[in-house]
Amino acid sequence: MFRWIVIFILFINFSLMVSAQNETIYMSVLSSQKHQWGNIENPVIGIFRSSDAGRTWEHIGWQGYIRTFYTETGPDGTIWAGCGNGVLRSGDNGKSFTITTGWEVTEALKVRVHPYRPEIVYAATAYGVYKTIDNGNTWREMNNGLPALPFTSDLLIDRYDPLKVFAATEDGIYVSPDGAGTWNRAGLKGNGIRTIVQHPTTASVLYVGTEENGIYVAKDGGLTWNQINDGLEHLTVYSIAINVSNPDIVYAGTHGGGVYRSINGGSTWQQVIDGLTNLDVHALLILPSDSNVVFAGTLNGGLFISYNGGDNWFFNSQDGGQIWGLSVTTAKPE
């Protein structure tokens, strides 16, 4: 009982604290185990956001059934969402959405907004990479150099050199020197790449999660990749999150193995699943203002939260939900 009270107090303090930080978390719920075709009692899914570190969630994205894979907010506060119907944009803080893409773009799995130029947005889709440079008014296919079937799970815009873009494809990593104009192989051929992230302070350090072979790291900007699976017993890695305030702390979301944590930049891994009742972790998020707070979005088990860096997990919301994406922003829409 005591323990619960403590948590409750922590919870309140914590949420007061973060609201001051102006942090908004976006959660994309693709589907739900409880969702059935033709069932009027279906749970609400789509885009959710929380301005109190996950204590309460507001549904902002679409009334009915829509498949939302990932939501990200640009530096100007514009909300972008990758969906089954294409790429959605909201310029009014989620009051209304526009599908900015036409029939050419479908199954948009990730959207990545340029870190400094909010009118430039990339979409990773089941049909390859698309890009807009005019705030979504027009989109262009950017598959020059990608495989014949350019299925792309994730994109990474180099924060320090935003013309440099990495694509996580079903056949390894590709890199573009010119904002996705052309693509070149950057290793890990034969690997289905699920996620790619950049070290928060050292630009040349990149981590990827793969479908079958665990985690790789490159310390030279993506030229050479080394497998770093020591302690990692589940080798399907959907998501990776790095602690900004202590980049040696890295989390990995796996299929079947829940969350793994490394405290040495990935050299060794340890499973941290106490309280995590669903072990297919598709999305991870570390709260920037308090790196002890970690969110884990699972496939069909909803959202979990840890207040102690992953040692213990608690169910948060979306029972039965398929959480595909988590992101956070401090930007305020104008």
Next chain:
Amino acid sequence: MKKIILLLFILGMSVNTDHTIGAQTIFEERAELTLQAAAADHEFNLYVVTAKLLRGTDREEALRNLREFTNDQLLGGMFFAYQMIGAYLYTHDLLPVDLKEEIRLAYRDRTIYRGDTENHWVMYYTGIYLAAQTWPDLDETEWFNGKSSPANLIEAEGWLREWFRITATIGQGEFDSPTYLMTFLNPMLLLYEFAEDPNMKQTAELMLDFLFADYAVKNLRGNYGGGHSRDYPQDIINPLTAPDIPWSWLYFGEPDFLPWDNPMGEPRHSGWNIVFAALSSYRLPDLIYHIATDRSEPYVLTETKRTRNIIRFAEERNLPVYKYTYMTEDYVLGSLHGGILQPIQQHTWDVTFVSDKPYNTIFTLHPYYSGMELAMFFPEQKKFLADEVDRYHKVYTDPDKWNSSSPYERTMQYKNAIIVLYNIEPGSQHPHIDGFFPKNLDRRVELHNRWIVSEAGDTYIAFYPLRDYVWTEGEIYDRWRSFELQNGVVVEVGRKSEYGSFDNFIDHFSTAAVEYEISDQAIRVVYTTRNNDSMEFIYDGERRINGKELRFEDYGFFTSPFLRSQTGSRIVEITYGEQTRVLDFNKNTITHTVGSPEDDYILHCAVLFSVPKEASSLGYAHPARSVGLFRRTGDDDWVNMHHPNLFSNGLDYSRHGDTFRLYIAGGNGLHRSSDGGETWKVLTGWQTEDILSVATHPHDSTIVYVSTPFGVFRTSDDGRTWQRKMEGMKRWYVQKVIIGTQSDETLYAAAEDDLYISYDGGNNWQPSDVGVPEILFVVQNPVDEKILLVGTEDHGVYVSFDGGQTWISAGNIPKTAIYAVAYSNDGQNVYAGGYQTGVWRSADNGRSWEMIWNDEDVEAIYALTVHPDDNQYIVAGTNGSGLFESFDGGLTWQHAGLFGAHVQQIKFIPRY
């Protein structure tokens, strides 16, 4: 005008003849029945609402339901998108203003999900297109997707046109689906009815004709035969309960029951989704109705379809799917070529027979499933997908399921026989093969030699399992199951009309043998059917029929007596009897003619010798008893148009004013008839006795060229005088002279020592320096004047791509005597043949060749021609075996009469 009258005449005949009730009669009666029944029903759906409002039945109930539908999220995105606008467009004059507004607002306030399948998108974009057209001035705040009406219209039209294009080019991904057919037909019917853009309406009509023809040609008394992209188990095992049944009933009149009352077996879907069809002004072309119902002659249909969009783990987005169907009056046997072609709901093959009992089908499958398979088609994580899909399609991971696409299954079909091979990887999901045998077969007998023979009405089915198996008895069916992973079955189907009795069928299969070998390296089966057709099939290796390799590319987009199209041509020809309907998706036109293209021409041939052998013992009818110029009057019927012993080397024709003239290059001179062959006149004198070829000037009927052993001669005065034209030629003997397409003055002469070219009507000749002697034949590409091919005595074919300046030896055709070369009229294919060569085809102007036909009884090919209007129709003349013809571009050949004849030239001559 003549054609229109003919068409009316035929339609009139149809209505008055018992066994061919016209499509329209069927449709009008059944449409009315449908609307009556739907108006009287109380099911909660938009079709019933529409019927009630239009018929003035239960208006309040209908309005209440319609209002409820504007909010009802149960009707998923794309289904709502098109059904709601369809109901609205049919009924808006009858709706209160506020309800009309509610419907409009539903397109603003509802999330309309686009989906991830072909049928989803067709429904979604049809709905968006029509809604945007209906409310054309709405700005982006009035639409759920934040786009204005004009933007929505453009986007919807853009995708619909893309779908029309890909469908007409490489086929549907969700092809031949008894369940999803309606999700394509209904949107197209709405577009046809309501699209204001005449161009869109016209394309919708082309698509409807296309979809219905594609459906009709596989319909057997309401059964949707053969392989299917997506099908549900209950319909696979009981074909007459499938959701397409109401459509077959409405348009084809079969099966004969009320689809909303009592389909055979338990009805799974009510028939109301044909209400929009019953209201539509689209009328099925009569010939498609006949194609659906006329089963008097068995036929083979080969097709190319495509997979649905593959997003990963492959090299191509849409792989071709090769489909084979054999249709008879009693049964249909059909198959897809095998492998993963569609996720989850593939139905690879079956034999479905006409029966008054349900469960009228037999087939096998390997019940495979995997996350990998799903991830090829869906973007979610592959390890997660198998569980996920199981929630929606609960049978997917069921080891007892009756639909499946397996990477370890391959088929090979030839007419009434099919070999299905399995090479299941150890450790694969559900490592067994299942076969479906309905309980209600009249008899099922396991013979001592492994054959399992089944009697199903007038259809007899012989099933030979390569390996051991077990039966599981059930109430509805017995499950045949084998756990042997390298395995296969051979199935041959027969008819009572062929065997007389099932006992005779048993007798035959008591001694029928299947030769096979199974090793780690290969699974190989050789089987000879009762008709003596030999099938050889190696898993992931060659398929051979009667020794000849089966090439799927030869299947065409459609190849059959009723539907013909080349993959990629976007032109589909639908034929029944005298009627032909050409759907040209390039031009967006439908051309309907009465009288097949062949009938605009009559086949003629020049016969030099005749060696009447005992033709009947070799299976050929109507041996040639004479030589001369022959005109075809029927399949095997030919009439000699001259006296019976004129040695004939060639023929040609011209129009002289209103007079049609026929020429024979004869052994005693050039003969001409101006009265259709009644009387003949010899035009040449003693100096040009033996005429080897004749070429008439295309625009001036007084000019004619002939080639002889003594050079080329020309007349410019209608045959009164002849001039020898040899200036520049070194030798006299000229086998063939032709006129070029680029000018009437260009001539090519195939001579003893070279090919000679003249640019001035034969006054001067220049050698073209082919490099080999004894040129026997010359032909020019009909669309590219620079391309010339010659046949030579000992060196095969030579080709020039620069109008005869330089020559190269043409590819891999035998370097022997080539007597005949012929282009298709589009210049795409060229055919050649000679001494002991068979017929060869080149699709690249002779750079490379493939042999498309060889018959050991045929010593030499002496003549070839392609029909001017039908590039698939090829005729070959032989030296002593008469004529052979192919209607499918050379895939299959039939004897065409004149057995024993040595045919020097064949020509399609316009009807005169």
